[in-house]
Amino acid sequence: SEVATMMDVSVTDIISACMMLGMMVTMNQRLDAETIKIVAEEFNYEVEFVGAEVEESVIEIEDKEEDLEERAPIVTIMGHVDHGKTSLLDYIREANVIAGESGGITQHIGAYSVKIKTGQKIAFLDTPGHEAFTAMRARGAQVTDIVIVVIAADDDVMPQTKEAISHAQAAGVPIVFALNKIDKPTANPDNVKQQLASMDMLVEDWGGKYQCQEISAKSGQGVEDLLEKVVLESEILELKANPNKSALGTVVEAQLDKGRGYVSTIMVQAGSLKIGDYILAGKHSGKVRAMFDERGRNVDIAPPSTPVSILGLDGAPQAGDKFNVFEDEREAKQIASKRSQLQREQSVRTQKTLTLDEIGRRIALGDFKELNIILKGDVDGSVEALTDSFQKLSTEEIQVNILHKGVGAITESDVLLASASDAIIVGFNVRPAGNARTVADTEEVDIRTYSIIYDAINDLKDAMEGMLSPDT
Numbered sequence: 001s002e003v004a005t006m007m008d009v010s011v012t013d014i015i016s017a018c019m020m021l022g023m024m025v026t027m028n029q030r031l032d033a034e035t036i037k038i039v040a041e042e043f044n045y046e047v048e049f050v051g052a053e054v055e056e057s058v059i060e061i062e063d064k065e066e067d068l069e070e071r072a073p074i075v076t077i078m079g080h081v082d083h084g085k086t087s088l089l090d091y092i093r094e095a096n097v098i099a100g101e102s103g104g105i106t107q108h109i110g111a112y113s114v115k116i117k118t119g120q121k122i123a124f125l126d127t128p129g130h131e132a133f134t135a136m137r138a139r140g141a142q143v144t145d146i147v148i149v150v151i152a153a154d155d156d157v158m159p160q161t162k163e164a165i166s167h168a169q170a171a172g173v174p175i176v177f178a179l180n181k182i183d184k185p186t187a188n189p190d191n192v193k194q195q196l197a198s199m200d201m202l203v204e205d206w207g208g209k210y211q212c213q214e215i216s217a218k219s220g221q222g223v224e225d226l227l228e229k230v231v232l233e234s235e236i237l238e239l240k241a242n243p244n245k246s247a248l249g250t251v252v253e254a255q256l257d258k259g260r261g262y263v264s265t266i267m268v269q270a271g272s273l274k275i276g277d278y279i280l281a282g283k284h285s286g287k288v289r290a291m292f293d294e295r296g297r298n299v300d301i302a303p304p305s306t307p308v309s310i311l312g313l314d315g316a317p318q319a320g321d322k323f324n325v326f327e328d329e330r331e332a333k334q335i336a337s338k339r340s341q342l343q344r345e346q347s348v349r350t351q352k353t354l355t356l357d358e359i360g361r362r363i364a365l366g367d368f369k370e371l372n373i374i375l376k377g378d379v380d381g382s383v384e385a386l387t388d389s390f391q392k393l394s395t396e397e398i399q400v401n402i403l404h405k406g407v408g409a410i411t412e413s414d415v416l417l418a419s420a421s422d423a424i425i426v427g428f429n430v431r432p433a434g435n436a437r438t439v440a441d442t443e444e445v446d447i448r449t450y451s452i453i454y455d456a457i458n459d460l461k462d463a464m465e466g467m468l469s470p471d472t
């Protein structure tokens with residue numbers, strides 16, 4: 001009947017059309033995507049599937065200014081491998097015990113919250129690295145407020161350091177630098193600051209805007225100062241949320257526990273979650289039976305920026321799924337099952353990400369202002385030359401942004417960044433490596449590879465001009 005209403009034909013006509021296809025259907029039956037397409041064609045309609053979400057029931061009402069209260073920042077730690085991300089997360093966890101709270105953090109639940117000496121709280125996502133961060137973002141979840149980029153002071157700014165910076169910048173999340181391993185005699189923080197400066201990232205004590213702290217994740221030197229800088233950065237952001245409403249937030253991780261059933265760690269981002277609330281998380285729903293903090297202690301109420309693991313969902317939602325609280329258990333269940341059904345029905349995929357052609361079409365429509373590019377090349381020289389030429393293609397109408405550039409093959413993390421940021425990937429004399437091609441196919445990310453600089457520039461220019469004058 002929904003399809004009939006959309007096309008303004010009678011329900012019986014739709015039922016007859018289905019019968020012609022050999023399908024006996026009722027008025028309330030949900031049709032799969034392929035059937036809808038064929039039936040619509042019968043009535044001279046073309047079907048465009050636009051997103052699988054059933055969000056009409058979970059619209060977020062905007063808060064009044066007076067209802068908003070300060071909330072703690074949510075932080076992700078990123079950086080090159082072996083530069084000390086895990087050590088820093090571990091140290092902060094343990095130092096917090098020293099700061100006075102009883103009972104250490106015993107379980108890994110994917111996120112934890114600490115109180116620093118000045119009394120302020122900071123929540124950490126306990127999965128370091130930009131891959132997890134961007135994978136969540138590709139699913140539409142924006143959880144992190146501030147990124148700490150860890151750089152070993154006895155080393156250089158490395159490829160993954162650059163990636164981390166690009167991923168944070170693409171998400172519009174401010175960065176605080178932690179120059180780690182300062183206890184080592186070979187540590188040379190000025191060298192790192194110099195390298196950051198050459199990337200146009202001036203740290204504060206060099207007159208720039210980026211906060212930076214020398215630390216040792218091993219001895220703890222400077223870590224408290226680092227956390228104070230994080231709080232300072234969060235004050236600039238004026239992070240606020242209304243704690244006095246139904247909770248909503250994002251799933252951090254979930255698993256099936258033998259004794260307890262499905263355990264999901266969630267980050268409350270607004271409102272307060274209470275025991276007994278009915279929640280919907282991705283395709284799963286249920287009543288919150290119990291909540292625990294990172295120390296395994298029972299929690300009755302979880303205000304904004306609090307990570308908790310909860311019991312009661314009827315399955316394991318995915319990291320990055322949003323959750324909402326419902327007045328009515330039935331409604332939560334209905335949407336959950338509608339979502340599962342829609343996902344099954346999505347045999348015809350929706351156009352999610354951009355291709356160069358799609359960019360042309362959208363700019364012609366006037367709803368496209370930015371062309372985001374991830375650029376990978378075989379040598380520094382060609383990457384820089386292409387960056388320059390691409391940026392020069394910017395016009396008043398369309399801004400060309402190089403979200404990330406680097407030397408080396410196109411990686412899975414490049415693809416995720418493209419998917420999360422609506423970008424296309426341009427490879428110069430490089431190809432997708434490992435899983436990158438497969439992920440690009442599922443995420444529908446456009447990868448264009450070239451071996452002649454001129455061709456790359458021309459393609460982009462053509463697409464952009466096509467956008468401006470679609471008929472020529």
Ligand code: GDP
Pocket residue numbers: 079080081082083084085086087088128180181182183184215216217218219
């Ligand atoms: P990740 O790969 O970024 O998570 O790095 P890890 O935290 O695993 O650290 C890599 C190595 O560096 C480990 O052997 C750590 O013990 C060592 N490490 C980390 N932080 C420090 C530090 O502040 N000082 C020293 N001397 N070693 C450190």
